[in-house]
Amino acid sequence: MGKWFKSGTPWIWMTGGAVSLSLIAVLGLFILIGWRGLSFFWPATVYEFSMQVEDGHQSTLIGEIYDTEHVLKEQLISAGIKGLENKPDSLDRFLIKIGNREYVDLDFQWILETSIKSTTVADNIVVFERTKNGNFYGYIDGIKVNGQALDIKPNGLVRELSERLERALALRSKEDDLLSGEIGRINYELERIRLQERKLQLDGKLTDKKQLELKGQSEQLQNEYLALETELFDYREQAKRDSVVVKDMTGRLVTMPLSYILDFYQPNNMTLTQKIGHWFHQVYKFVSSDPREANTEGGVFPAIFGTVFMVMLMAVIVTPFGVIAAIYLHEYAAKNSITKFIRIAVINLAGVPSIVYGVFGLGFFVYILGGSIDQLFYPEALPAPTFGSPGVLWSALTLAILTLPVVIVSTEEGLSRIPSTLREGSLALGATKSETLWRIVIPMASPAIMTGLILAVARAAGEVAPLMLVGVVKMAPTLPLDGNFPYLHLDRKFMHLGFHIYDVGFQSPNVEAARPLVYATSFLLVTVIIGLNLAAISIRNNLREKYRSLEH
Known part of the structure; x- marks a missing residue:
């Protein structure tokens, strides 16, 4: 044994083992971060919960199960929750993402398993991804054009909405291209002309001829801007033409212009192939789009x-x-x-x-x-x-x-x-x-x-x-x-x-x-x-x- 230690072999094995453990730890951390991050883009199942409220009435809650944790009964009782005397020592509670941020106090809500009377997979539920206020969960009730409802059969609403949303997205793309392209160039040129005029003024070289020349360039750019502004407003008006009527979890009918909707999908009606395609599409949007909602939505x-x-x-x-x-x-x-x-x-x-x-x-x-x-x-x-x-x-x-x-x-x-x-x-x-x-x-x-x-x-x-x-x-x-x-x-x-x-x-x-x-x-x-x-x-x-x- 002494010769074996003196030969240095144990130290070689210890060094190799330490390196291997370090690599495994780094790889495990990388896999954990990747799993927790990339699983976010998978279309999660949306459930409809029938809830028992304190006054004996029932309410409906629609959303995704975001997280689950075990809580001791003593902790819940000490927090003021009643009616748990005959319950097990440990209870489950679920974090539900319900979206619809403008109509609820919190778009994430913890619910205790004892408050749930029944849980069903919400058939035909639609998840809308919007430019503001996060996701919206509901059922498509109808489609409007200029405020007038279209006579469309229920089984054709999704197809019709998809076609009209594609048109709205194309108009929004034209609007963005106009803002970042020609309008952005004109604003940049106007600022450059303003700075050039001020520089000549500071140097004492601003002659009447040069001032008229710069003023003419500025007026020409202003005229171009007014024409592009008219085109921009026209795109916005066309995008607001169509809207969708959605019934939320309280039965309320909400009308949303398609100009505020980025995408929609029915997670509970998707096949595995469709879910995989949707996952790749969401990952692509994450790496190719701009952030929204204080960086909590959109891409990077x-x-x-x-x-x-x-x-x-x-x-x-x-x-x-x-x-x-x-x-x-x-x-x-x-x-x-x-x-x-x-x-x-x-x-x-x-x-x-x-x-x-x-x-x-x-x-x-x-x-x-x-x-x-x-x-x-x-x-x-x-x-x-x-x-x-x-x-x-x-x-x-x-x-x-x-x-x-x-x-x-x-x-x-x-x-x-x-x-x-x-x-x-x-x-x-x-x-x-x-x-x-x-x-x-x-x-x-x-x-x-x-x-x-x-x-x-x-x-x-x-x-x-x-x-x-x-x-x-x-x-x-x-x-x-x-x-x-x-x-x-x-x-x-x-x-x-x-x-x-x-x-x-x-x-x-x-x-x-x-x-x-x-x-x-x-x-x-x-x-x-x-x-x-x-x-x-x-x-x-x-x-x-x-x-x-x-x-x-």
Whole structure:
């Protein structure tokens, strides 16, 4: 036994076991988050509950069973619930999602099993997904056009509603395209003309001729805007033409314009194939649409775009600076106390809390550097800041400084592994030191550079604290990329998946509705990080194979 321990075999097994347990734990957590998040998009069965209320009357409750928990009878009695003396020691209670937010106090309601007289699967129940107030549960009673009910048989209501909703969605799509396209361009051009006129005025170059020219351009854009505004209002009126009459759980008839409905489905009447198709459709809408209802409804596309865009911008900034710093420290700097101090400082920077970088970015990049840029290049926009306000550029620069030590250390390690004989052979053949670095050393160290970039991306994509100070917001009205010159607007604020998780999980006014979105967004953030890392790993492996011959 003593020889076995001295051989080191037990420590190998212990290390392997610890690594295996860590991988299993990480994979299990990833699967758990994915299951809790992706199961939210599955069309759940909608039930109709017959409830016994305190005054002896009955009421009907329609909704999905969102959660189930066991509660001790003593806890319920202490909470003031009566009539439980002859009940078991443990009772079930159900969290029901009933929607219909504008007609009920809470769209999520806990009910005790003793209050339920009967439970049935609600046949032909329809779930409406709306632009506001969440889902609506009810039965289709009729369809109206311009306030007049259509004479349609009950078995044809769903087909007719589907066709008319498709028309309403097409009109809404045209409206959105108009707002983000031509109308957005005109507003951008009008603002540009206003700033141009003010700049000329500040410089003392605003002549009467130039003023008339700018006024003519502005009037032409205004006329175009009025024509597009008429077209926009026409789309809205056409979308409001059709409406659906729905009977809710209280028997009330509710008329909803189709312009407020995004989708509808009958979960209890779906086959397995239809449910799978609906699940894929809901996941696609989640990753491709904008958020609604204080981020508790809708999708996360702006957050996905903002996260990927900011990380890629950060990678473009940090890689050259990190590589140049590492090359200088390893290849050019003298081996003295100053170099040693710089290396210690770089290593210590990696341990600084991220919020400190955020404070530095806010104070230096936003207020000092951004404010100076505004005074030099954008005086016409003041006092409204352009770059003197948190934005995606300052966020990328802040995270670039945060991850810079990782890239420097990784690149230095890669440079130190290159044999000195290769450098000496290159110099002996007549190459200069810079040519040796560019053609031999840096290509061979490129896998190590990519390793540093992978670590930097992995850390930057999940950071939230510094971004809250230098650019990220709850809701960004426009993306940093659009069709208006200069196309990339690095001064704009942006949305981020990490901050979206924080906002939905801790700042949401509707906690129960936000909980599954926290899991879904967390799973999506991990997936984005894995995707970025896999892309970088693939590039690193290709570089390693490409320059493998130089190692021999």
